[in-house]
Amino acid sequence: MMTTGWSLYVIALVVLNIGGCVWLLWWTARRRPGDPKPEDTSHTWDGDLTEYNKPLPKWWINLFYITIVFAIGYLAWYPGFGNFAGSSGWTSAGEHDAEKARRDKQLEATFGQFAGQPLPQLAANPQAMELGRSIFANTCAACHGSSAQGAAGYPNLTDNTWNWGGQPEQILQTVLDGRQGVMPPLGTVLEGIGGDVAISQTAAYVRALRSEDIEQTLRTDYMAAQGKKFFDNLCVACHGPDGKGNQALGAPDLTAANSLYPRSLDSIRKTITEGRHGIMPAHRELLGETRSRLVAAYVWSLSHPQGAQASTQPQ
Numbered sequence: 001m002m003t004t005g006w007s008l009y010v011i012a013l014v015v016l017n018i019g020g021c022v023w024l025l026w027w028t029a030r031r032r033p034g035d036p037k038p039e040d041t042s043h044t045w046d047g048d049l050t051e052y053n054k055p056l057p058k059w060w061i062n063l064f065y066i067t068i069v070f071a072i073g074y075l076a077w078y079p080g081f082g083n084f085a086g087s088s089g090w091t092s093a094g095e096h097d098a099e100k101a102r103r104d105k106q107l108e109a110t111f112g113q114f115a116g117q118p119l120p121q122l123a124a125n126p127q128a129m130e131l132g133r134s135i136f137a138n139t140c141a142a143c144h145g146s147s148a149q150g151a152a153g154y155p156n157l158t159d160n161t162w163n164w165g166g167q168p169e170q171i172l173q174t175v176l177d178g179r180q181g182v183m184p185p186l187g188t189v190l191e192g193i194g195g196d197v198a199i200s201q202t203a204a205y206v207r208a209l210r211s212e213d214i215e216q217t218l219r220t221d222y223m224a225a226q227g228k229k230f231f232d233n234l235c236v237a238c239h240g241p242d243g244k245g246n247q248a249l250g251a252p253d254l255t256a257a258n259s260l261y262p263r264s265l266d267s268i269r270k271t272i273t274e275g276r277h278g279i280m281p282a283h284r285e286l287l288g289e290t291r292s293r294l295v296a297a298y299v300w301s302l303s304h305p306q307g308a309q310a311s312t313q314p315q
Contacts, residue, residue: 007082010081010082014080111290111291114131116290119168119169119293119300120168120300122293122297123298132294133298139286139287140295140299148302153278156258157299157302157303161256162247163245163252164181164247168297171296172293176289177282178281178283180250181277181278182275182276184275185273186272186273186275187199187274200265201226201230202227202235203227203272204223204265205224205226205228205230206231206243207268208224209243210255239252239254242255243255283295
């Protein structure tokens with residue numbers, strides 16, 4: 001709803017335009033005293049090329065008047081005359097709501113058959129997986145990629161590394177309600193304890209956690225060995241004493257082969273110094289329960305193909 005001032009402005013503009021069209025038609029179509037007859041003219045070229053003064057055809061002028069009458073009727077029926085709502089009661093918002101209701105019924109017919117089904121059961125249904133793949137492509141691929149292998153800061157959904165848990169209901173909760181993973185910046189704290197070298201030593205220890213034999217690595221890597229004490233003082237609360245993380249907090253497993261961010265020392269230093277804040281937006285309002293369940297089942301199937309196949313076997 002526009003303000004009264006804007007409404008009056010629009011009304012005046014519409015009236016002036018329609019009135020101007022009527023006046024222009026009338027003024028240009030009328031004949032004035034002293035005008036030459038339609039067959040009379042003083043303009044002749046090349047001896048026989050003559051310009052006449054014939055008026056516009058009546059049908060052409062009347063057609064213009066009809067369009068003006070149509071415009072007035074249109075403004076009376078549909079909103080377009082300031083704040084006047086139109087006698088039909090039509091609104092773009094109402095049209096949108098009616099179309100949305102119609103489409104929602106179509107979607108309900110398509111998705112309703114999958115409502116409430118467990119994710120492994122959906123993962124074993126080819127039709128459900130085709131719908132889940134389509135939803136993923138439209139909603140999730142922008143961050144996780146069309147192949148769901150993610151990028152820096154966006155997790156790979158095809159492996160078995162899960163910050164918030166890879167069980168079906170955990171994945172569904174992630175899709176429905178979103179997640180927020182916060183790694184606080186610890187640069188100032190570490191610098192206060194041991195200067196900039198403490199950051200490098202802690203980063204070296206974090207990188208060493210991915211080695212196959214951590215004890216052997218610590219015996220040969222002085223920086224990593226020195227960083228362990230800083231890790232034990234600051235990081236174990238979230239990542240645990242063995243660095244395997246805590247899915248209840250979204251703290252990643254630092255021993256996993258795959259990681260959310262690059263495994264270079266510079267990247268680890270940046271994470272320690274500046275922190276990280278990863279956000280997975282909630283999709284409950286956007287997708288609803290059933291479509292969220294379908295896309296969650298598709299995501300689960302990417303890392304559990306054998307589980308999806310097993311659920312199809314007779315018991």
